Amino acid sequence: MSDATIQYYGTGRRKTSAARIYLRPGRGEIVVNTQDVRRVLPERDAQDDHPSAAGDHRDGRTSSTSSFAWRGGGPSGQAGALRHGIARALLEYNPELRGKLKDAGFLTRDPRKVERKKYGQPGARKRFQFSKR
Numbered sequence: 788m789s790d791a792t793i794q795y796y797g798t799g800r801r802k803t804s805a806a807r808i809y810l811r812p813g814r815g816e817i818v819v820n821t822q823d824v825r826r827v828l829p830e831r832d833a834q835d836d837h838p839s840a841a842g843d844h845r846d847g848r849t850s851s852t853s854s855f856a857w858r859g860g861g862p863s864g865q866a867g868a869l870r871h872g873i874a875r876a877l878l879e880y881n882p883e884l885r886g887k888l889k890d891a892g893f894l895t896r897d898p899r900k901v902e903r904k905k906y907g908q909p910g911a912r913k914r915f916q917f918s919k920r
Contacts, residue, residue: 795879799872801897804860808872810880819869828866838874838893867897 795810817824860868874893877884888894902911909915 795876797872797875797877797879799868799870799875801867801871802860802864802900804864804868806865806868806872808869808876810873810876817869817873824869828862828869838870838877838888838891871896 793812797808797810799806799808819827870893874888878888878894885894904911907915
């Protein structure tokens with residue numbers, strides 16, 4: 788089997804964003820929708836805080852390609868989905884990394900979502916000003 792056909796898959800989710808991650812042999816770059824991760828997610832934490840740094844396996848042999856299901860979500864949700872998906876793909880690549888990834892918190896799906904707006908209120912929790920008279 789050639790190196791070109793080997794790939795590991797992971798799905799990451801955060802808020803309303805979902806990312807499909809394919810981990811393949813390569814030079815170590817992260818490509819999001821055919822673009823470099825620095826162009827798509829300009830925030831520094833979105834680029835630096837990723838699961839590849841948690842494992843000592845990263846010697847430039849694996850590259851991750853991801854495609855987002857653009858159902859919404861902003862840069863924070865997309866960065867979190869990317870992080871979660873890379874961690875799951877790395878786990879498929881090397882199950883021995885489970886302890887390090889789990890201790891770093893990359894395998895836990897963040898369940899927080901935006902609370903919906905309720906009727907009779909201006910927001911999810913805010914109330915209109917009370918008037919006694």
